[in-house]
Amino acid sequence: MPQAMEIGLLGCQLCGKVCRKPATGVAHCPRCGTQLYAREPASVARTWALLIAAIAMYIPANLLPVMRTSYLGDDSADTIISGVVYFLLDGDWPLALIIFTASVLVPLLKILALICLLVSVQSGSVRLRRERTALYRATELTGRWSMVDVFVIALLTALVQSGAFASVRPDIGALAFCAMVILTMLAAMSFDPRLIWDNRAR
Amino acid sequence: MHAARRGISPIWVVPIAALIASAWLVYQAVIRHGPTILIHFENAEGIEAGKTRLKYLSVDLGKVTRIHFAATGTGVEVEAELAPGTESRLTETTRFWVVRPRLEATGVSGLGTLFSGAFIGMDPGEGGKARRKFRALEDPPRILSHQSGSIFSLWSPDLHSLSIGSPVYFRRIQVGSVVGYELSEDHTQVLIEIFVESPHDTFVDPGSRFWSVSGLQVEASAQGIQVDLESLVSLATGGIAFDVPESPGSARPVPEGHLFPLHRNRRQSEQQAVVGTYPFLIHFNESVRGLNRDAAVEFRGLQVGTVREILPARSIGPGEVRIGVLIGLDPGLLPYSTDSELTIGWERRLEWVGRLAASGARAQLKTGNLLTGQKYVDIDVYPNAAPVEVVADMGYPVIPSISGSLQGITDSVASILSRLESVDIAAIGRNINAAARGASELANDAGLRETLAHLNASSRQLDTLLATVNGRAGPVLDNATRASADLSILVRDASAAMRQMEATLQSLEASTSADGRMGNEVMKAMRELSAAARAIRAMAEYLERHPEALISGKK
Numbered sequence: 225m226p227q228a229m230e231i232g233l234l235g236c237q238l239c240g241k242v243c244r245k246p247a248t249g250v251a252h253c254p255r256c257g258t259q260l261y262a263r264e265p266a267s268v269a270r271t272w273a274l275l276i277a278a279i280a281m282y283i284p285a286n287l288l289p290v291m292r293t294s295y296l297g298d299d300s301a302d303t304i305i306s307g308v309v310y311f312l313l314d315g316d317w318p319l320a321l322i323i324f325t326a327s328v329l330v331p332l333l334k335i336l337a338l339i340c341l342l343v344s345v346q347s348g349s350v351r352l353r354r355e356r357t358a359l360y361r362a363t364e365l366t367g368r369w370s371m372v373d374v375f376v377i378a379l380l381t382a383l384v385q386s387g388a389f390a391s392v393r394p395d396i397g398a399l400a401f402c403a404m405v406i407l408t409m410l411a412a413m414s415f416d417p418r419l420i421w422d423n424r425a426r
Numbered sequence: 427m428h429a430a431r432r433g434i435s436p437i438w439v440v441p442i443a444a445l446i447a448s449a450w451l452v453y454q455a456v457i458r459h460g461p462t463i464l465i466h467f468e469n470a471e472g473i474e475a476g477k478t479r480l481k482y483l484s485v486d487l488g489k490v491t492r493i494h495f496a497a498t499g500t501g502v503e504v505e506a507e508l509a510p511g512t513e514s515r516l517t518e519t520t521r522f523w524v525v526r527p528r529l530e531a532t533g534v535s536g537l538g539t540l541f542s543g544a545f546i547g548m549d550p551g552e553g554g555k556a557r558r559k560f561r562a563l564e565d566p567p568r569i570l571s572h573q574s575g576s577i578f579s580l581w582s583p584d585l586h587s588l589s590i591g592s593p594v595y596f597r598r599i600q601v602g603s604v605v606g607y608e609l610s611e612d613h614t615q616v617l618i619e620i621f622v623e624s625p626h627d628t629f630v631d632p633g634s635r636f637w638s639v640s641g642l643q644v645e646a647s648a649q650g651i652q653v654d655l656e657s658l659v660s661l662a663t664g665g666i667a668f669d670v671p672e673s674p675g676s677a678r679p680v681p682e683g684h685l686f687p688l689h690r691n692r693r694q695s696e697q698q699a700v701v702g703t704y705p706f707l708i709h710f711n712e713s714v715r716g717l718n719r720d721a722a723v724e725f726r727g728l729q730v731g732t733v734r735e736i737l738p739a740r741s742i743g744p745g746e747v748r749i750g751v752l753i754g755l756d757p758g759l760l761p762y763s764t765d766s767e768l769t770i771g772w773e774r775r776l777e778w779v780g781r782l783a784a785s786g787a788r789a790q791l792k793t794g795n796l797l798t799g800q801k802y803v804d805i806d807v808y809p810n811a812a813p814v815e816v817v818a819d820m821g822y823p824v825i826p827s828i829s830g831s832l833q834g835i836t837d838s839v840a841s842i843l844s845r846l847e848s849v850d851i852a853a854i855g856r857n858i859n860a861a862a863r864g865a866s867e868l869a870n871d872a873g874l875r876e877t878l879a880h881l882n883a884s885s886r887q888l889d890t891l892l893a894t895v896n897g898r899a900g901p902v903l904d905n906a907t908r909a910s911a912d913l914s915i916l917v918r919d920a921s922a923a924m925r926q927m928e929a930t931l932q933s934l935e936a937s938t939s940a941d942g943r944m945g946n947e948v949m950k951a952m953r954e955l956s957a958a959a960r961a962i963r964a965m966a967e968y969l970e971r972h973p974e975a976l977i978s979g980k981k
Contacts, residue, residue: 273435274440288452396451
């Protein structure tokens with residue numbers, strides 16, 4: 225099966241419209257005006273860079289407290305893991321599972337998936353191309369759902385503000401977590417899945 | 427494509443920045459730990475691992491991480507992790523204590539911990555060797571290191587009603603508090619430490635007087651009844667007040683380790699300071715009722731010491747009991763003093779008492795206040811006092827005593843009574859009885875009655891006689907009047923004669939004085955005249971006595 229690039233066609237990265245590649249110059253999508261590339265320039269390098277940044281942020285996001293609650297003068301800080309442990313010990317294991325999946329497991333899997341994709345693309349692997357594409361689509365989709373924790377903290381901070389009586393405020397870990405999620409999303413976006421299909425001659 | 431060809435894409439700034447940020451965050455939170463310390467507590471009440479905080483001035487400095495029993499001895503050891511940067515404040519002077527809600531007489535503290543749970547208070551030290559193991563205080567410290575002021579030491583025979591935290595007043599303004607007390611090494615005094623806040627501490631002078639304002643003081647002493655109340659707080663908790671003898675600006679610094687005496691009350695503090703006292707004993711053979719501990723020992727009204735103790739009575743012979751009174755006396759305040767030798771030993775003090783006694787000094791119990799009956803010991807000089815031998819008893823030199831003034835009166839009354847006792851009142855009674863009986867016999871005697879009847883009759887006759895005389899008195903008086911008129915003429919004539927005679931005498935005198943020729947005759951005439959005059963006087967006297975002679979003639 226010939227590739228689109230080979231028969232002079234370009235797919236718009238944004239709206240998906242298939243355009244004919246002009247002989248010279250830069251092509252623009254006639255529908256949305258996005259600059260068209262056969263392959264995203266420096267996609268692998270950019271993805272690597274953002275992914276490394278995300279991994280760097282993953283450590284403080286899980287080690288540092290994300291939320292600081294003060295209740296009647298008693299201050300306590302919670303990390304994501306301590307929150308999961310708290311719910312688990314409390315017998316609320318479904319909630320613990322959700323938090324653990326959304327906040328710890330999913331970002332980790334995403335990072336692993338992206339590493340997997342990048343390594344396979346760079347090594348020019350031709351195996352399981354369909355599955356890898358499906359993996360990429362899943363990675364891109366689940367990205368935004370990792371923000372559940374951040375939403376919870378943001379909500380609590382807004383709701384529980386009773387001065388000295390009780391208050392909740394985000395801690396530095398939440399910032400790191402947020403940065404980590406955004407960086408993985410950007411990394412996933414900067415990865416060009418069309419690279420999976422290159423290197424047919426092997 | 428161009429960027430890639432040129433080498434490094436600017437996108438790599440992102441992971442580098444992320445790595446740096448992440449590393450810094452992790453370093454801050456995990457790698458850069460503060461110091462871990464061990465605090466020993468008597469018990470772990472209110473302390474929870476992972477929850478209890480350490481605070482200094484309400485600032486969170488760390489958290490308790492572990493609690494376990496002390497490896498040696500009793501109590502628990504609490505492991506706590508402190509914030510980074512606190513290392514320099516952990517020295518041997520750093521103090522820890524548990525802050526719990528506390529209700530004390532002086533106020534309420536730590537109410538915030540009612541809800542939040544206890545926390546460990548910390549007072550960072552200043553200087554000293556670095557340390558990581560501490561022993562927590564039982565109670566919160568009264569002075570935190572950031573409070574400036576001075577600590578002064580007082581001594582007192584007892585604690586009065588003071589407690590830790592009792593206020594210290596200067597002109598009735600609270601300027602500090604009691605921060606500690608302990609028994610002295612020999613257990614004879616209480617040493618009290620007070621903290622006076624800056625800048626009031628600069629007013630404390632070595633001459634400052636401290637007195638207790640504990641509670642309500644009603645005191646009956648040799649000076650009368652005295653009621654004192656400093657403030658309502660001190661009524662409940664006790665307190666200390668002080669003043670300065672001179673103007674505040676001239677306060678001299680208090681030397682290190684200076685001990686101020688804590689007086690029982692303001693009045694006592696204003697009396698002459700009895701500085702160093704030594705024990706002396708006085709034996710009294712009389713009742714010491716009304717003599718109290720701390721009663722004054724005075725020398726002619728100047729306080730020179732106080733009564734320290736009244737010892738139990740002891741028998742020293744048949745019918746003789748004496749009571750020893752131990753006094754603290756400042757020999758420097760008495761005359762016949764002395765030098766520093768008194769401090770050397772009681773033998774030297776005994777010598778001093780010997781000199782004192784030889785000069786006639788004697789102790790005496792005196793009543794200071796007749797209303798309350800309070801007594802004091804008076805030392806005075808009695809030059810006529812019988813010499814005594816000065817002895818020591820129980821290791822104390824004995825100051826000789828004489829019985830008290832009231833005692834003297836009692837003694838003389840007793841001696842009068844004893845003399846009266848020797849009089850045989852029964853015999854006197856018997857005699858009186860006998861005399862009365864005799865009188866009664868006499869009164870009942872028949873002869874006496876007869877005599878009295880005769881006497882009655884005689885007086886009646888006398889009455890009759892007098893009535894008769896009265897009846898005849900009229901003519902007699904007429905005669906008498908006439909006689910007296912004649913007499914008056916006679917007297918007039920006599921007077922004329924006298925005048926003539928006077929004149930004659932004058933001329934006579936003139937002649938006699940001129941020469942003594944007529945002397946003898948004159949003298950003879952004079953003698954005759956004198957005889958005549960005597961005759962006239964005799965007649966006049968006779969007439970006076972017997973006027974009836976004018977009628978009846980001389981018998």
